[in-house]
Amino acid sequence: MxxxxxxxxxxxxxxxxxxxxxxxxxxxxxxxxxxxxxxxxxxxxxxxxxxxxxxxxxxxxxxxxxxxxxxxxxxxxxxxxxxxxxxxxxxxxxxxxxxxxxxxxxxxxxxxxxxxxxxxxxxxxxxxxxxxxxxxxxxxxxxxxxHSDLFQMAAIADLVDYYGWKEVIAVYIDDDNGRNGISALGDKLAEKRCRISYKAPVSPEATPEEITNVLVQVALAESRVIVVHANTLWGPKVFTVAKNLGMMGTGYVWIATAFLSAILDISSPLSSDKMDEIQGVLTPRVYTPDSELKRKFVTKWKNLTHGHTANGPLGxxxxxxxxxxxxxxxxxxxxxxxxxxxxxxxxxxxxxxxxxxxxxxxxxxxxxxxxxxxxxxxxxxxxxxxxxxxxYAPDKNLVNPAYEIMNVVGTGTRRIGYWSNHSGLSVIPPETLLSKPGNDFRESKKLFPVIWPGDTDQKPRGWVFPNNGRLLRIGVPIGVSYQQFVSQVPGTDTFQGFCIDVFLSAVNLLPYAVPYKFIPYGDHKNNPTNTELVRRITTGGSFSKDYLIHEIGIDESRLVPLVTQEEVARALKNGPQDGGIAAYIDQRAYMDIFLSSRCKFTIVGQEFTRNGWGFAFPRDSPLAVDLSTAILQMVDNGDLQRIHDKWLLSRACLSQGAKLEVERLKLKSFWGLYVICGSACLLALLIYVIQIIRQYIKHQAEEPDSPDQNPSPGSSSLRRFLSFADEKEETVKNRSKRKKMERISYRSSEGGSSSIISNKDYVAQPSSCIADSVSNGGSEKVFIKVV
Known part of the structure; x- marks a missing residue:
């Protein structure tokens, strides 16, 4: 059931x-x-x-x-x-x-x-x-x-940062895709402290003439790093026009978004004319890892496209x-x-x-x-x-976005590396680095060499001085004191001084022309402050006052502001007792000028800081790097020292034959310390000698009683004393103890006391004793045998 x-x-x-x-x-x-x-x-x-x-x-x-x-x-x-x-x-x-x-x-x-x-x-x-x-x-x-364009823009931003460029020009179709893609590029560049210096939008239906007008403006700009964001239909037109304008030569950097790599994959091989228009261009290509499925599909693709290539190749x-x-x-x-x-x-x-x-x-x-x-x-x-x-990742983007970085060379392309959102730029395939933590592959962050436009392997500087008639505007303070640094020649628009000569000499060392214009500022009555001008171009404030208060710890009430050199000289002469000052603190260059005509004053002590002087540029200005290099070259060849001697050397004091002797502590300043130290050393030596003499006398008193005492007839007392003093204290003590024990043993044997000494053989190191106990009539005695 x-x-x-x-x-x-x-x-x-x-x-x-x-x-x-x-x-x-x-x-x-x-x-x-x-x-x-x-x-x-x-x-x-x-x-x-x-x-x-x-x-x-x-x-x-x-x-x-x-x-x-x-x-x-x-x-x-x-x-x-x-x-x-x-x-x-x-x-x-x-x-x-x-x-x-x-x-x-x-x-x-x-x-x-x-x-x-x-x-x-x-x-x-x-x-x-x-x-x-x-x-x-x-x-x-x-x-x-x-993968979203956000990731390829991140790859391009990493490229720009990798090669040390700070500014790029964006050429793009002025539609939703172009604007939003370039906006994403701007955000990613900002994360690297880089930026888009010039945006060049082009109409989706632009004619070659319109593209030409846009690229002419690009050629007049400062940056030579150009990013092209377009589609497969419109993008090649940009390079055709750029080639005709001579913008595909040495000094230019062209980075095309993935539309170019798609064209090269689909329509390869391109004609020699088309390939000549894009020589040296960098372009990211969406990366797909090698696998058995992919290899089978590649083989299948050849069969699928067979008979469909009448209108061109279908890669x-x-x-x-x-x-x-x-x-x-x-x-x-x-x-x-x-x-x-x-x-x-x-x-x-x-x-x-x-x-x-x-x-x-x-x-x-x-x-x-x-x-x-x-x-x-x-x-x-x-x-x-x-x-x-x-x-899909939680943000609804596919996981593991990665790109190959391709360089157009000759009749094809060559891969110079990879990029992924996990490992950044690398010559190692992204899937190899996925198992490593995000900060464990710094050694792989590199790319293979690039053949740049103009068929050169020398990395372009990435910028030139603009050819659009704009001049480098240089603010020059017009002060009433310290005019050795900078001053305006009366009745002219020219300037002279230490800073002017340094700048002109550095500019002459640059490998390119720098058109510039000096812009004076100041009221010719007061010394203008550089703080406001510098703040306008660089993320700073007063230096000396803040340093003394916050770093040295001097109370602000003790600081007396002085403007002119005459005020400084008068305050130093009067001293703190007569309403003056005990010391004057200023920057070293100003000090040199002040002392050049006031020989009775001098510098005391070391400089508080080693911060140097320089020219202020906007943050990340490419000119700052080149000008700094030129100034270092001036240091090496001696030009900077010659300019310094010309404007800042203390000629007035030297002409008077004055000896600018720095007020330093001399040897005689320490005589008291030397007396104290010397006396202490002599006292210690005297005490030591007295102790040695006492020990020697005691040793000599014990020495004649020793049974084996047999001093050399030719030995002198001084020699014996020196020999005794040279011996270690521990050796002397051990020897005294040994001799005492010998005397005790010797006297015991002379008193007639009988003893039985065992037949043991005793072995000891020199100056050592061995004790043994023997029996004698029921009483126990200890005898010492010295070996």
């Missing part, structure tokens, strides 16, 4: 399971409609179409992914490649009850149609619309299946790889979607249905009821595809 019940339960369970499976199976439709919106008549569009078709075929032929459900791909031509006209095209895709749309290619179009995706709750999945702002919360149904780029993985990621998300019991249903949008009389037939559009569920499942995909690990 129990077996019958068990059999019945098993049948009931199996029936229930079959019913549940049938319900789940019923949620899986035979087909799932997905759409693709691209401009398929371009080379980029053609490779994307080939990759999408191949992925759909591979998914549909693998029952382990979606079971019996097949993907049905609807291709919609984004023929005009413009945002507004794409609206009608995307509406046609939406009217087919699609659950997701792959595309569009451009970020501009994505900005327009993502609002429609939000309204109809249909995921808009793109691997080529890389505008960072599309990842904002404003566009929840936009899903990027490639494999990151766009093809990510297009292929996008279909697989969507398939895995749909599989999870169906396993959760979800069904694909659509409902009318009341907002659209209320629009009457329109010719767009918006009432045909339906809302994807389970769009949010599918969106969540896409972000939960965790698979390995041809691009490597396909997984």
């Amino acid at each position: 129990v077996k019958v019940w068990l059999l019945a339960l098993m049948i009931l369970y199996n029936g229930f399971s079959s019913t549940v499976d049938g319900i789940h199976n019923s949620t899986r439709p035979d087909f799932v409609n997905i759409g693709a919106l691209f401009s398929f008549n371009t080379s980029v569009g053609r490779i994307i179409k080939i990759a999408l078709d191949a992925a759909v075929e591979d998914v549909n032929s693998d029952p382990n992914i979606l079971g019996d459900t097949k993907l049905r791909l609807s291709l919609q031509e984004d023929s005009k490649y413009r945002g507004f006209l794409s609206i009608a095209e995307v509406l046609q895709l939406m009217a087919r009850d699609t659950v997701a749309i792959i595309g569009p290619h451009s970020s501009v179009t994505a900005h327009v149609i993502t609002h429609i995706a939000n309204e109809l709750q249909v995921p808009l999945i793109s691997f080529s619309a890389l505008d960072p702002t599309l990842s904002s919360l404003q566009f929840p149904f936009f899903i990027r299946t490639c 494999l780029s990151f766009l093809s790889l990510y297009a292929y993985d996008t279909i697989f990621a969507l398939a895995h998300a749909l599989d999870a979607f169906f396993k959760q019991g979800n069904r694909i249903t659509f409902s009318n949008d009341s907002k659209l249905s209320s629009l009457k009389g329109d010719n767009l037939h918006l009432d045909a559009l339906n809302v994807f009821d389970e769009g949010n569920s599918l969106r969540r499942n896409i972000y939960e995909v965790n698979m390995t595809g041809v691009t490597g690990l396909f997984k």
Whole structure:
């Protein structure tokens, strides 16, 4: 009976399971409609179409992914490649009850149609619309299946910082994608204390003449590091114009965003003329690690593109790889979607249905009821595809963004290194460094040598003095004292002085011309302060006063401000007793001038600080580095000393034959200390001699009684004393003890006392004794045998 019940339960369970499976199976439709919106008549569009078709075929032929459900791909031509006209095209895709749309290619179009995706709750999945702002919360149904431009801008910023450049010029298409990408570049450069010094936007429909006008302004600017952010259609035009303007030669640095590496991958080999226009350019290329899946797809790609190259080569780029993985990621998300019991249903949008009389037939559009569920499942995909690990981080960006840094050389490109958000720049593949902590690969932060524009391996300086007629404006203080440093020649616009000569000599050593103009400031009545002028150009305040108060610890009430040299001389002459000062503290250069005509004063003590003088430039000014190098060269060749002697040497005092003797402590100043130390040493020596003499006398008193005493007849008392004094105190004491014991033993034996000494052999070191106990008539005695 129990077996019958068990059999019945098993049948009931199996029936229930079959019913549940049938319900789940019923949620899986035979087909799932997905759409693709691209401009398929371009080379980029053609490779994307080939990759999408191949992925759909591979998914549909693998029952382990979606079971019996097949993907049905609807291709919609984004023929005009413009945002507004794409609206009608995307509406046609939406009217087919699609659950997701792959595309569009451009970020501009994505900005327009993502609002429609939000309204109809249909995921808009793109691997080529890389505008960072599309990842904002404003566009929840936009899903990027490639890395945002934010990461390649971080890679470019690291490049700029790696080579020591501080300013770049940005040339870009003036649209959403261009502006937002350059904004991201500016943020990343700021993190490296670099900046975009000049922005050169160009219209998306710009003619070669308009591009020429923009690049002419770029050529007049200071920076020679130019970043081009464009697309595959518009970007090559910039380099054509730049080549014609002579801007692809020595001294220039060109960095193109990933559009250039995509062109080189897709359309390789380019013609010799096109390659000549981009020689020496650096460009990041989206990095995908090597794997068995990728190698198989590379082999498959050759077969897929066979017969499709009538309009030009169709090489494999990151766009093809990510297009292929996008279909697989969507398939895995749909599989999870169906396993959760979800069904694909659509409902009318009341907002659209209320629009009457329109010719767009918006009432045909339906809302994807389970769009949010599918969106969540896409972000939960965790698979390995041809691009490597396909997984989303919490910020909804794919994990492990990485790029290869490519250098255009000759007829192709060469890799000079890698960049990843984990390890930064490196010559080691990013996946090798993923297992290491973020600060454990400083030794790998380097790149291979670059062939720069102009076919040179010498790193460009990255800037020149601008050729736009602007002069270097130099503020010159016009004071009433210390005019040896700087002063204006009366009745002229010229200036002279120590600082002027140093600057002119340094500028003459620069390898380029520096047009400049001196701008005087001051009222010719008071000494102007440099603090305000310096604050305008560099993140500082008064030096001497703050140093004395905060570093030395002098109370502010004890400080007396003095302006002119006459005031200083008078205050020093009067002294603190007559309302003057005890000491005057100022910067060393001012001191030299003050003493040059006042020989009775001198400098006492060491300088408080070694802070030097210099010329102030705006922060990160490239001229500051070159001018500092020139000043160091002046130090080496003696020019700086000659200029110093010309303006600051104390000639007045030297002409009078005065001896500027520094008031230092002399040897006689320490006579008291010497007397004390000498007396102490003599006293110690006297006490020591007395002790030695006492010990010697005591030793001599004991010496004649020794049985083995046999002094040398020729030995003198002085020699014996010196020998005694030379011996160590411990040796003398041990010898005295030994002799005492010998005398005790000797006297005992003479007294007739009998003893039995054991036949033991005693061995001891010199000057040592051995004791043994023997028995004598019941009493115990100790005898010492000296060996």
